[in-house]
Amino acid sequence: MARFMGTETEYGITTPDNPSISPLLTSTHAVVAYAAMHTAARSRWDYAEEAPLNDIRGFDLQRYRTVPVVDPNALGVANVVTVNGARFYVDHGHPEYSAPETSNALDAMIYDAAGDYYLNQAAADIQQLWSEQVSVLRNHEPCPPLKFYKNNVDGKGQSYGSHENYLYSRETDFGQLTQALIPFFVTRQVIIGAGRVGIGQKSERAGFQISQRADFFEQEISLETTLNRGIMNTRDEPHVDADRFRRLHVIVGDANMSQFSNFLKLGMTSLVIDAIEAGVDFSDVTLADPVREIKAVSHDPSCTHKLSLIDGTLATAIQILRVYRERCAEIAGGGAVDKQVLELWGVILDDLERDPLSTADRLDWTAKWALIKGYVDRGVDIQDPKLQLIDIQYADIDPAKSLYHALVRKGRMRTMVSEEEILRAVQNPPEDSRAYFRGKVADKLGEEIAAANWQSVLFRVDELPVMVRMDTIDSFTRAEVGAAIDAADSARDLLRALGLQHG
Known part of the structure; x- marks a missing residue:
């Protein structure tokens, strides 16, 4: 089966007209306002399958603490399904878009970019409801205009996530997976980093670094995602047939504006998992101190820092990534997307080794560093608030205000896919996964x-619940259920066509 994958993005949120408003409230307003303006997005989320405290190492922390029953009407629990099969909801005081399941890195990148459109639409919905003085939540005043940022730090010592998810076999040994992936996760930031002004969790030191998230990792392995974060996350919550599969929950990446960075983040990681499951050995690149090295790599925009391997040798992040690429190439299939990943991976490594800033037309951190370095070279102090503003404005998802989008318009930042392709992903679910069924029925039969x-x-149906189970990701695809959905005028019609209801 294909390596199904998807992303989760917690967006930064502000209310410029009233900064004192709680982000939990404004995030709730954003999701509920979107649902209020789009009838297809009113389906509630079913929490029955949620088990974030299950640990791959055999622990189930739910046994040791009280887990509250979720009230779907509570503040901060706003949670809807979108027409493209994604989940749009509130998580830890942030609006989060969890992209639908996709079968390859290119589609995953496109559906991740679709999330920006949903958030921008929510901002527009808030504006409309605000101008009309319509309350979107009972007992609350309308919400002022919102701003959303695709970044990972709030400038006050807090970090929020941009997570990846990859389907893999439950038979794969987690110890081997961990040993092989940690050096890759530590070093891949030279390609996928989003760039950040400030060193340390609270920007205690002046400077520019490659990754927004690197300073927030404190151990090699952990179940936690908001504190004591581990480079490898051990959540065992597969959302599929748990007897056959696991979901690798990756929390060590940055949120990317760049299509190249995001495509390579997903594509490279998928290929490395392929190699691990094919028995490829990466033990020779095991790091002596991964937690120290993830910060050291991030703090060196020259990409020349040499990491200490457990055997006493030294190697740069670029050299280690070449090892991963070469071994992935040896076992990679003939798929077009995999070939594209391997080719671009090699080109980017060559360019980074020659001059990191030569990638400023493709990678987030180098694009941002090129902008900031221009000011620094003219004598502006790296701690100047103007440069911190550049940092945050780059990640603004509003095309009219975003520095990233300005670079694209000026031809200084390249893209891989057109706006039309992203809009198709906003309006339609993937056709080769169960997300097709979820998105299409939400659109057509949402009521x-x-x-x-x-x-x-x-x-x-007739006030009686009827559940359709989708425990296999590559089921309920367009080929399997498209005709039945198109022909159905009601849930009863659809269920009858699927053989799930009679009469």
């Missing part, structure tokens, strides 16, 4: 859906 999640859709 008859009581709740939904990654693994199921709960319809309400």
